[in-house]
Amino acid sequence: MNGLPSRFLTGLVGAVSEAWSELRVHRGRVLLSLIGVGVAVCALTGVVAAGSIAEQALRESSERSGGRAATMSVSAYNPSGAQIPVADVRAAFQEAVRRYDITYSSEHGYSQQQIRFPDGRRLVSVETVEVPFGQMHRVETIHGAWFTDADERRLAPALVVNQRFWELIGSPDLRTHPTVALTGSATDVTALVVGVTPSSSFETEPTSFLLASQALALLGPADQEMYGTPQFEVWVPPAISQELGQRLSADISGQLGDDVQVDVYRNDYAEQNAESLRQVQLLVGGIALLVLLLGALGLVNIALVTVRARIREIGIRRTFGATAGRVFFAVMMESVVATVAAGVVGVMLAILLIRNPITTGYIAQGVTDVPPFPMEAALLGLVAASAVGALAGLVPALVAVRVKVIDAIRY
Amino acid sequence: MTIIRLEDVTRTVALPDGRPLTILSGIDLEVFEGDRVSIVGRSGSGKSTLLNLLGLIDSPTSGEVWFEGAPARSFSAAGRDRLRGRRIGFVFQQFNLLARRTALENVMTPLLYDGGRDFWRRRQIATRMLENVGLGHRLDLPPDRLSGGEQQRVAIARALVRRPRLILADEPTGALDLETGSTVMELLERVADETDAALVTITHDPNIAGRSTRHYRLDAGVLSIRDEARR
Numbered sequence: 001m002n003g004l005p006s007r008f009l010t011g012l013v014g015a016v017s018e019a020w021s022e023l024r025v026h027r028g029r030v031l032l033s034l035i036g037v038g039v040a041v042c043a044l045t046g047v048v049a050a051g052s053i054a055e056q057a058l059r060e061s062s063e064r065s066g067g068r069a070a071t072m073s074v075s076a077y078n079p080s081g082a083q084i085p086v087a088d089v090r091a092a093f094q095e096a097v098r099r100y101d102i103t104y105s106s107e108h109g110y111s112q113q114q115i116r117f118p119d120g121r122r123l124v125s126v127e128t129v130e131v132p133f134g135q136m137h138r139v140e141t142i143h144g145a146w147f148t149d150a151d152e153r154r155l156a157p158a159l160v161v162n163q164r165f166w167e168l169i170g171s172p173d174l175r176t177h178p179t180v181a182l183t184g185s186a187t188d189v190t191a192l193v194v195g196v197t198p199s200s201s202f203e204t205e206p207t208s209f210l211l212a213s214q215a216l217a218l219l220g221p222a223d224q225e226m227y228g229t230p231q232f233e234v235w236v237p238p239a240i241s242q243e244l245g246q247r248l249s250a251d252i253s254g255q256l257g258d259d260v261q262v263d264v265y266r267n268d269y270a271e272q273n274a275e276s277l278r279q280v281q282l283l284v285g286g287i288a289l290l291v292l293l294l295g296a297l298g299l300v301n302i303a304l305v306t307v308r309a310r311i312r313e314i315g316i317r318r319t320f321g322a323t324a325g326r327v328f329f330a331v332m333m334e335s336v337v338a339t340v341a342a343g344v345v346g347v348m349l350a351i352l353l354i355r356n357p358i359t360t361g362y363i364a365q366g367v368t369d370v371p372p373f374p375m376e377a378a379l380l381g382l383v384a385a386s387a388v389g390a391l392a393g394l395v396p397a398l399v400a401v402r403v404k405v406i407d408a409i410r411y
Numbered sequence: 412m413t414i415i416r417l418e419d420v421t422r423t424v425a426l427p428d429g430r431p432l433t434i435l436s437g438i439d440l441e442v443f444e445g446d447r448v449s450i451v452g453r454s455g456s457g458k459s460t461l462l463n464l465l466g467l468i469d470s471p472t473s474g475e476v477w478f479e480g481a482p483a484r485s486f487s488a489a490g491r492d493r494l495r496g497r498r499i500g501f502v503f504q505q506f507n508l509l510a511r512r513t514a515l516e517n518v519m520t521p522l523l524y525d526g527g528r529d530f531w532r533r534r535q536i537a538t539r540m541l542e543n544v545g546l547g548h549r550l551d552l553p554p555d556r557l558s559g560g561e562q563q564r565v566a567i568a569r570a571l572v573r574r575p576r577l578i579l580a581d582e583p584t585g586a587l588d589l590e591t592g593s594t595v596m597e598l599l600e601r602v603a604d605e606t607d608a609a610l611v612t613i614t615h616d617p618n619i620a621g622r623s624t625r626h627y628r629l630d631a632g633v634l635s636i637r638d639e640a641r642r
Contacts, residue, residue, distance in 0.1 A: 014523040014530065025511045187495045316507050318568075319466065321496010321524035323489040374599035406459075409507065 013325060019333035023341075026306065033302040036295030039386060040239050041346030042353070044288035046380030049354045052374040053280035054113035063138045065267040071136055071240035071265040073108075074232040074248060076260055079360035084260060086229055093232040102234050107212040109122035110231025111219060114183035115206075118294060121183070124165065127231060128215040133408040134160075136235040139209075144174035144195035149210055157182070157191045163199035165206035182218060189218060189263045201361075226349045233267065241266060290389055299392040303335055307396040314400050315408020324401045331400045335393025336386055343385025349376050412478070413467060414498075414577050414609050416441045420474035422460050432462045435632045438474070442577065446609040447600070449620035451637075452629030456515040458613045459581065461629060465611060466579050467495045479576070496524045500570030500608070502599065504582035506562045508554040514541060516564045521573050530571070540568040544598055560591035560599075564598060571602050578603055580612045584619055596622055 023030050098107045109128040132281070133139070133148035140165065151158040161182070172178040172192060183187045191210075212230070236244055236376065245264040253262040306353050307314075314327055322330075351373050353359060358360045420438040442448055442465075447613045452458045454587075463469035464476060467483055476483040478494065486494060507515050515537055522533035529536055541550055544564040550619045554562050563583065570578060583599060584592030598618060603610045614620050626637040 010526045010530040021516065022510070081585070084639060196526065249548040307441065313509055316509065317524075319468065319495065319501045320521040321493055321573075323524075325489060326524065327490075408462050409503065 001290070011187060011329070015330045015333050015388070016327060016337065018330045020335045021028055022330075022334050029221070029306065030338050031136045032357040034300050034338055036298050036340040037292070037339050037385065038346040040288060040292035040295045041381045041385045042349040044285065044289060044384055045347050045350035045377050046353050047281065047284040047288050048380055049350060049374050049377035050359070051351070053167070053354070053360075053371055053375060056276075056371050060138075063267065065137075067266050069134050070238040070266055071233055071235045071268045072245050072248070074234065074252065074262065074264050074265050076229060076252065076262045078259055080259065082259075084135050084256065088256060088375060089229055089232070089252075091355060092252045095255060100244065100252065102236060104132045104235035106133040106136060106233050108133065108232050108233050109212065111215070111216070113208070116181040116183075116206075116385045117206075118170065119168070122206065124167075125205070126210050127207070128210050128212040128216070130212055133209075133233070136233060139197060141195040142198045144193070144353050145149070146195055147209070151194060152211060152213055154192065154214075157189065157210060157218065158194045159191045159192055160195035160197060160209040162197050162203065162207045162249055164203060165208055166196040167192070168206055168222075169171075179265075207374055207382065210307045220261065221341075291308060292384060296388040296392045299335065299339070299388070300395050301391060303331075303396040304399065307331060310400075311403050311408045314403045315405050318403075318405040319409065327403075328397045332390065332393035335396070336389035339385045339389030339392065340382065340388060343382050346385065348383040350381065351378070412417070412446045414442050414444060414446075414503055416477040417464065417471075418475045418478060420464060420566045421459070422464065422469070423472040435464070435471075435634075438634045440451055440465075440627070440634060442557055442611060444576065444605045444609060445604075446611075446625065447623040448605075448609070448611045448625045448627065449623035450611065450613045450629055450634070451534075451601040451615065451617070451620045452613075453615075456629045457632040458629055461634070462611075462613055465577070466499050466501060467491050468514055469512065484540070492571045493524070493526075495554045496521060497573060498576045500573070500575035500578045502563070502566050502578065502580040502583045504585040506554070506559075506566045506586070508565055510551055510555070513553055514561075514568075514610045515544060517554070518567055518569045518572050520626070521569060521613045525573060528624055535597075536569070537572055540572045542617065543602065544568045558585050558591075560595060563587060563591075563595045567595070567599050567602060568597065571606065571608070574608070578608050580610065580614075581613065582614055584614070584616060589618075629633045 002022050050078070076092075076389045078084055093105070093107075100274060106129050111126050111128060112123050115124045129147075131147045131149060131152065139146055139160075141160065143166065144160075146160060147158060156179070166172075169178060169180060174194075174196070178193045179190045180193065197209075234244075234248070249262045249264040252264075253260055256262065305393055314322075317327065320326075355373055417438050417440040417603065420435060422435040424432045426432050433614055438461065440448075450458060450461065460469065461492065464471060467476070467478065467486075467622060470484065472474075477497070478511065483491065486516060509520065512520075515534070515630075518537035518540055519533045522529050522536060525533070539545070541547055544567055545562055546561060548559060549557060549565075554565070557565065563586075566610060567583075578599070580599065582593055600610065612619060612621075628635050628637050
């Protein structure tokens, strides 16, 4: 290996080893000057990482309750307070869905159901839904599966229950087709548990999903009167959601008559929430950047003083063949090597801070699957550290290059 | 073979009031391979400026400096730095060792600027060089743990570790007692002999100057030959 590539490689390795040796010799000073940089990198990385995790948590919980973007709720009511027959609303909604060729739609109602558990009967909240609801709300199961079309055809109603419910019936293996007794309007009905959804730490009560078609057989007119007309949901591309919403509203109210008011509105808050979170992230990230800049200023200050104290040494190195470029690069590398080391420590500290159970419990509240530490946050921290190192190294490196060899040796 | 030749070299600097001050004028000097040259002169006579010109650290105001047959002004700044590192070794009066670095790290320093194989073998080469100057047992000691004579021996090892063609010694024994100074000079000459390098010594000390084969005197910027006995 000869010529330019060899000279470049030896120059690079030489400059890095020179920088490292310089840092080793002045480790006390370096350590002190780098604390600020390390803390700032830790803050910057931590903020970005915590923001990403919180955003995911927010999106997850938002999607679970409000649906994916853009999920729209369709509700029909009579301003006079008169009850609208559910069958009419359902038929009008289904007609509109068919007319506008909407792939994902579901009824979404709330009711309660008496269920017999080993320790006695309990009133359990039940959400009446249709098969597409699982995809629309990104419902995850930890055992079994979400409803399928085959479940619609079952003679016994199928249930997707939450983890607490499943624990109350003794955490059975779903391959054994566990059943529970529901109290129907006339007689008890045996229902089959087909899936279990995860429960977050703050969820203590058993809940269940029931297919709307099967709920019809279970819930009497009294229930309908008590819980009102269910809502209906459609999941459509966000770009056309506004226009489609207006048309759906007009279409359904046209079918149900003039005295019925039909509201169609976006139910998902994921995007809006993420936007406000991004603003908080930007604010805190901006503060961390300011801290980083202050750290860099401290670093420049110390590096300048050090370079002035090293003028003689730089002169000696020049007599032994160090070119001006090499001196510039070596002084610059000192700063970069030091800040990258501080950056690595800062990022590791941020990982420790963010991934420990206390912080995770706080920022990822209610999240079933806490995402790993975001790689982009760690990369951002390291890039910021290197950039600060390069910037902070620039001024002292320029001073070092301007050193006159003759004067330096006599310094 | 001629290593360096100064041809009618003048060096002038501007005083703060703008007037020019001539430090060196009409210098003619030729240094050959294996040469032993001494230059004596009082303080302020221009010795250090001459040394800087010989070491390609400074450029003349007029006249020409030739290094190994090529005009020094034809080299780029970086090329001149690299040439200096490869071909010229410096020994200073105050040793100028890098503080808080071991003797071995000090001697390895010039090899950091070698773009070839010696860069990768710098530890072995520096160790051998220190053993050669009798400091094989002091490799890991920093300068402040070494005696004056030992420090100058480290400086000599460092100056010669890249096997330069020209060694420039600026008052090499100025900070040493007579006996240690004499030992150091013997060592410097021995190691220079081994590599057939030319040795130019600038000194106040007539005893040290007397060890050379060609003697010059620098007076008010004018170089005059005292006697010459070509080896």
